[in-house]
Amino acid sequence: MTCCAPGLDGSLPGSLPLPSREEIALAARSLGNGRRQIELSIPAVHCAACISSVESALTRLDGVEAARVNLSTKRVTVRWREDAVPPIVDTLAATGYPPHTFDETAESRDGELSELLRAVATAGFAAGNIMLLSVSVWSGAEGATRDLFHWVSALIALPALVFAGRIYYRSAWGALRHGRMNMDVPIAIGVTLAYAMSLYETINHGPHAYFDASVSLLFFLLIGRTLDHVMRDRARAAVLGLAQVAPRGALVLRADATREYLPLAAIEPGMRIAVGPGERIPVDAAVDWGTSDIDVSLINGESAPQRVEPGTQVRAGTLNLTGALSITAQARATDSFLAEMTRMLEAAEGGRARYRRIAERVSAAYAPVVHLTALATLAGWVAYDGDWHKAITIAIAVLIITCPCALGLAVPIVQVMAARRLFENGIMVKDGAGLERLAEADAVLFDKTGTLTMGRPRLINADAIAPDMLVIAAALASGSRHPLSGAIAAHASGPNPFDSIVEVPGSGVEGVLHGIAWRLGRAGWAGGEGEGTVLARDGVRVADFVFEDTLRPGAAQAVAKLGQAVGPVEMISGDALAACGRVAQAVGIAQVHAALMPADKIARIDTLQAAGRKVLMIGDGLNDAPALGAAHVSIAPASSADIGRKAADFVFLRESLAAVPIAVSIARQAGRLVRQNLTLAVVYNVFAVPIAISGHVTPLIAAIAMSASSILVIGNALRLRNPAGGAEAAAPAAGALREAHA
Amino acid sequence: MTTLAYLIPVALFLGGISLGAFLWALRSGQYDDLDGAAERIFIEDDKPKA
Structure with missing residues (x-):
């Protein structure tokens, strides 16, 4: 029980408010049969003792039926009998594992991973068995035996292609229907044609069947796709598990002095709401009773808390620090500052959606070349000796040998490795496109409060x-x-x-x-x-x-490194110029833009991008969210507002800003490896295509060539290493947990 | 040649069993929490779980 030191995490200053019992009741879903269930994120859990103390503490509670910790996602699922909500949150906090709710819609947790795993298993089973039969054919099975083996292979391959291949057929069809091209199009065509031709050969007692090629191709590609999915899933779960900043609902005071906890969407202007110390203001409102201090740093970047009294306007998302308040709602949640930021964010994100991924650009060029080559081969052989059967066989062999097995793996496998390295350094990446864009960045914009600083004052x-x-x-x-x-x-x-x-x-x-x-x-x-x-x-x-905002550890070094490796570093902040100037001097940023509104931040990014710069934006506040969306690529700390985390391509979980140069360095290394892998795939084709066009490819040669090229690109991707300075940052795993929570 | 008549079905059947076992394990949630499964062996479970 000693490995966890529970209790430390919950008492950290600045820890986020815990969800109230009403919020739990709101977030739980009914299972029918008088049972309710909720899934809570508990970032502090990390070992066997943690699992057993959480589970036993919860199952001891009255009414709780079952509690099950998932250590991979750091979540606990609690099921209880309806009517009363057991004190789940208090119990967990007292045990030392403060929980929080997270927003996960049912459909975001689709069965995509299990579909991929089932497809991998089926393709693997089929590929293994067909390969065994193929080896017998290659070692000299003749006549009726060969036909038998081909027939058995065809029977195994068909369900595998339909079941495992439909992932590719679906994706290829989706791309074609929208007039686009992706890597799945040549894969789907190649696999299908290989199967069709082999079936024709089998019926006509031909010597060459490519069943093994088409199925093992699917198998390899599915492995890459599954790994990619697993990595992204893990990053997504880690980001989702971070504490939510926006409250789910609010305690409404009725005219008849009753109180009712209503979901955010049900709050109407004019309602009176009670906000206790440590809670966030749910909607834009005016204070009508009580005095307090409000922390607005996440909203507009101002580091000093503001005093509020009756009559003061307060904005949704600000944190009530010291006194209980009663406020009158002035806007619906959908008209609040948060919603306004969401709209600005959506408007700003247009530019990034136009980015085309490397794999898309390559396949747009690659597929037509391959298909034209196959067509030219067909025409050439028909013109040469007029044998249609032979010409078609050779043309399909060209398609099979060029079917981008290596090309389909070249990009995703590197990005899987990169995501893994980033994960080890406490950095979560949304998808591969973010990595590609980060490698291109050549200008850096930092927000101040909460990003360069901790947003936490220090007595100086x-x-x-x-x-x-x-x-x-x-x-x-x-x-x-x-x-x-x-x-x-x-x-x-x-x-x-x-x-x-x-x-x-x-x-x-x-x-x-x-x-x-x-x-x-x-x-x-x-x-x-x-x-x-x-x-x-x-x-x-x-x-x-006298106080000063604490700098984030590693801020000055990170700024220096980025200035050297990426490009000019600027600060854009909503705070006053004097406060910005001090921080800028401490971390070594020369160009400071202070007192900016969210729209001004976007304008600054637009100016830079109009000048041909690709901007990397690092920020955490609600007011940064539109800028995070507008920038070419963006990074947010774990402590940032929910919407900022959603908008950013990367989220780093540790306190140190060293994460930013590490992410840049890994992204660039990944970019280099992707280019090398693409070159390898092209070189492979330069050798293999002439052999195929001249009609010398047999199923054995195809199998060897394709496996060899796949192994080559995978091996190359494995060379992706942790950058210098990344290793020691990865060492204190327990510290990372604490930071992720704080 | 006649050996093939039963060897191939036997090979496919054995492969099919492992495929089925994997799919069953997947469906019954055994791949949902790999880290947890590794740690849970350290928990001494004195009383039987409900």
């Missing part, structure tokens, strides 16, 4: 404060959720001397010690004049505290 003048004052301040600060208090409380030592500490939302904290009233908070309230955070004794200012 602790040395200048008298030690006994610091102890008192730290003790007072421990009674508050305000982020500045968190920074002061980090200096606490020994037991807390105060009997009671009262938090005054929007102002600070106060407490009495040996008859003296101490106050810690904004200057105007605690004592004295002016701005800033002070400690006051009986209304007299005794210490001042």
Whole structure:
């Protein structure tokens, strides 16, 4: 039980609010028969002891029927008897595994993977058996025996082609119908023609049948496709498992003083909503009761919390820090700031959708050349000796030998390897297209708050404060959720001397010690004049505290590396120029664009892209989401807003910004290997095609040539290594877990 | 030649069994949590699961 050190994760400062019991009830789905079930993400689970403590804690609860942890996806499925919701969240948090809900629609979890696995299994079974029979034919089976073997092969191959091949037929047909070309088109044509010709040969007691070629081709390609799918699935599950920023619903206060938890979509303007400390504001609203501090950093990049009081406007997605509030909704969820950002994001993403992947570009050029070559071969042989049967046989042999087995693997297998290397470094990639675009990037834009910085203040003048004052301040600060208090409380030592500490939302904290009233908070309230955070004794200012946003570890090195390897680095932030300037200087960014609105960020990207630059955007906030979508390629930290994570091509789970140069370096290495693999495939064709055109290809030669070229490109892809500096970042796996959660 | 008449069906049958076993394992969810399956052998299960 000691390997996990549970309990540490939940107590981290800045940990996200836990889902409420109402939210669980809303997210759970009914199984009929009076049972409800929910799947929760628990990022902290990572070993056998974790599994058993989570499962036993949950099954002990009243009403819980079953709890099952899935360690691969870091999720737990809980099933309970209807009526009351058991305290699942509190139990998990107390055990040390704070859970959160995630948004996964039923259809996003289709049976695609199991369909692929079934197809691989079937194709593998067929390929193995047909290959055994083919080896007998190659070793000299003659006459009736050969015919028998061919017939058995044909019988095994047909269901395999229909079952395993339909994935390719479907994809090829989809591409052709839209007037496009993809690698699956030549594959589908080649496999089908190989089968048809072999069947014809078998019926006519011919010596050459290509059943083994067509089925083993499918088998190899399906393996590549399945690996690709598994990698993307894993990355998607890891990103989905991150805590959601947007709340699912809100506690509505009715006129008759009853409270009801309503889903976000049911909230209408004019409704009164209760928002407790630590909760996010669900919709754009005005405060009508209470004072508090609001953390707006995720919304507009401003790092300092804002004080709110009755009458203040608050935006959806901001975090209520210190006091309970009652707010009046002013807009539906669909008209809120978040929804506006989603619309801007969708509008901005058009440019990226036009990107054509390398494999598509290659196959668009490759397929016509191959098919024309086969046609020319057919015409040539007919003109040469007028033997139609022989001409067709040779033309189909050309198609089989050029059927892009290696080409179909050349790109995906490299991207699978790259995704794996990225995964080891705590970086999730959405799909291969993101890798290709990242390799092309030649300009970098950084958001400030939450990206270059942690969005977490740090006390920078602790040395200048008298030690006994610091102890008192730290003790007072421990009674508050305000982020500045968190920074002061980090200096606490020994037991807390105060009997009671009262938090005054929007102002600070106060407490009495040996008859003296101490106050810690904004200057105007605690004592004295002016701005800033002070400690006051009986209304007299005794210490001042100065804060600075903590830089993300590795920020300066990452900026330097990117400036060298990629191109000019700029900062685009919604925060004020002064705050931006300090951070820019600390990390070494020369060009700063401050106080930008989301539309201004897109405008900056458009300016750069109009100048021919391919922009890599790194950002985390809601206000960055449209820019993340507009940029050529984008990266978001795990702590970013949900919509930003969805918009970005890459999400990195660890705290350090070193992830960005690592991702660039892996993407470029992958790009090089893809080009090498494509060259290998072309070289293979240069040798194989003349042999095929001259009519010297037998099934044995086809099998050897195709397997050899596939092994060659796979072997080449395996050369993809972790970049320098990536290895030590990969070492602290437990740290990564903690960071992923924080 | 006559040996082939039963050897081929036997070979296909044996291959078919393993294919069936794989498909069964897939359907019964044994590939859903590979990491978990590796760790669960360390859990001492004193009381039988419900």
